[in-house]
Amino acid sequence: MLLSFRFANHRSFRDEQQLNLTPVYGDGTEAGEPASQAVQVIGVFGANASGKSNCLGALAFMRQMAVQSDRAVEPGVGLSREPFRLDPAVAAQPSQFVVDLLLGGVRHTYGFTIDDERVLEEWLYHYPVGRKRRVFERDGDDFSWGEESGRHNDLEQIAGITAPAALFLSTVARFGHSRPASDPANPQPLHDTYRWFYLTGQGTGTEFGLSAAVHTGWTDIEEMRRVIVDLLQAADVGIIDVLIRPDPSDREALSDPNAQGMLSRLRAAGAAALRPPRIQFAHQGPHRAALLDLHDQSTGTRRLLALGLHAAEMLRTGATMLVDEIDASLHPILTAKLISLFRSPKANPLGSQLIFTSHDAALLGTLDTEEILRRDEIWFVEKDDGGASSLYPLTDFKPRKEGENRQRRYLNGNYGAVPDLSTHLFEQALATRGGSDDAAAE
Template sequence: MLLSFRFANHRSFRDEQQLNLTPVYGDGVEASESAPQAVPVVGVFGANASGKSNSLGALVFMRRMVLGSDRAVEPGEGLSREPFRLDPDGAAQPSLYVVDLLLGGIRHTYGFAIDDERVLEEWLYHYPLGRQRRVFERDGDDFTWGEESGRRSELRQIAGITAPTALFLSTAARFGHSRPEPDPTNPQPLHDTYRWFYLASARADGISEQLSVLLDSDSADTNQTRHLMVDLLQAADVGIVDLVVRPDRSDGETPRRRLPNGYTYVRRHARRSAPPLRIQFAHQGPHGTALLDLHDQSTGTRQLLTLGLHAAEVLRTGATMLVDEIDASLHPILTAKLISLFRSPKANPLGSQLIFTSHDAILLGTLDAEEILHRDEIWFVEKDGEGTSRLYPLTDFKPRKEGENHQRRYLNGNYGAIPDLSTDLFEQALATRGGSDDATAE
């Protein structure tokens, strides 16, 4: 579970920013040991080109570094980072990335600082019994180990082969200091931290590949996901009533059997010659159902499938889902329903989180008399006259729990983070364009 994320000198963000997911208001949940220690959803709003995507991109960049820095850079090539480039002095400064995580009920803090040449600093702390314990600290090529780091001789060997451009966390995970599942009785800060980044998902793979994997198994998890997808499509009222799988080959049939609710299951053989699966969608028509392929579906339906499959996997693993422009090609009601899955204890028993960007102000309003986003789940990004972005929460404005229309106040400019449009400039630009067209015609 992500408690907070700090970053500095990343694209349009020059100064240090913090996205804090710790609840500010109870909003009906009394403070107790069972109360959530981080909000399940965060929405970041702002004008076009304000830096919304960059705020999410900073966390995506950190994840990419953790998962692949040990093999992504050739020796002597330096690091490919994305500093603030509008100020030459700022571009030369280090970039900083830090997360606070709650893993197995224990807080962990992991971070690093980099420049164009190498990893400058890296550190990992955890807080058993509420007291800070150092796992490791890195200053250039020098490492300091904590008393509870465990196999120090092994860690020193891994540190010795960690490249200047690689993170120690990445290298340690690559050379066996990891395990497939967390063990609450024997916490391992290095592994547990790496695993959080591994499970965090910035985007899903292609829809076809995902559906092939999901529908090529009859495990309990995949069957549950199938049901979720059909239910989601039916609830979206896009005309789809079922998913059907057929072998995509011309030489013979692959054995098939029917699953509950009309699913078709195709058992793929282990040999390389196993035929690919063809996923089709059963649409209700005037004379029964008709089967259409994925490319026949609307952009909104494909987007709904992509996000639905993505969310199903995240909710199953208790991970964090990162989505840029969540409202793209989706009706606001569908987006709101997707958001509500992460707030539902039934749909989200493992405490998965959703962090997204949007410029759809409808998501700041209500649906069925309930707020789509709570007061401490709303953040804004605004860019100043020097081209630097700033990230700040709605809670800075001390919003009331009831009686405050966040959608209307945002569109009225009370919170900032809206486009500064000039009607005169728009009309002048159109008039100039029309004049040049007329001149060309003459």
């Protein structure tokens, strides 16, 4: 579970920013249930090009480094970071990324500092009895270990082969050996921290994650089919059933009588394993159902499928889900229902979290008299005159005693984070110039 995320000098964010997921007003749990130490949902709102995507991108970049840096490094190439480039002096400074996590009921703090060439600093602390204890600290190529790290010789050997541009966390995950996770006397802060990053899921595109979810995220195809059917029927998109089966070309390749021996068949099987199965959708027609392929479905249906399957995978693993522009191609009611899954103790018993960006001001309002998002689940991004983005919560603004129409107040600019449009310049830019062209032609 993510408690907070801090970052600095990443894309449009120049100064250090913090996304704090600590509940401010209580988390709305039922009486007798333990209160959560972090909100389950965060929505980030702002104008176009304000930096919303960069905020999620910073956490996605940190995840990519934590999971893949040991495999992505190339000698002498350095790091592909994206600092704040509008000020050359700032662009030359290091970038920093830090998360506070609650793993197995224990707080962990992990972070690193990088420049264009290498990892400058890296650290991991945990708080098993409420007090800070060092797991490891890294200063360039120098490492120091905490008393509870254990296996110092093993860790020192792995530290010795950690590339300057790679994180120790991802390197130790590849070469380290974990103790049994069920042994509470032997905590595994390195393993648990890496696992949180590994499970965190990111999605941006219209069909993000659909092939991956169909192909690798679900081992039980029938279970996945039931999830898809229930999702589409609940959304009332006119689909009554779904068929999932291997691509016909895979069956033809595997049964080809001209295949030269076992090696050719194994290669065909390997190629088939890399392709997702074919999905067909049964639409009810006037006389009988008609089967249509995925590319025949609307953009909204494909988006719903991708988000729904990805959300189902995150909910059943207790992971954190990142979604840029969650409202793209979806009706506001469907978006609100998807968000509500992460706020429901029944649908989300493992404490999965959803962090998303959106332009849809309707998500700041209510649905069936219930708030779609609570005040401490709403954040804004705004860019200043120097091109630097800043991140701030709705809780910075005092609620109105007579009632607060957040949707209207946001659109009126009371919270900032809205475009500052010039109506005159907007009309002038888009006005037709046919008259001047006709005159020139004469």
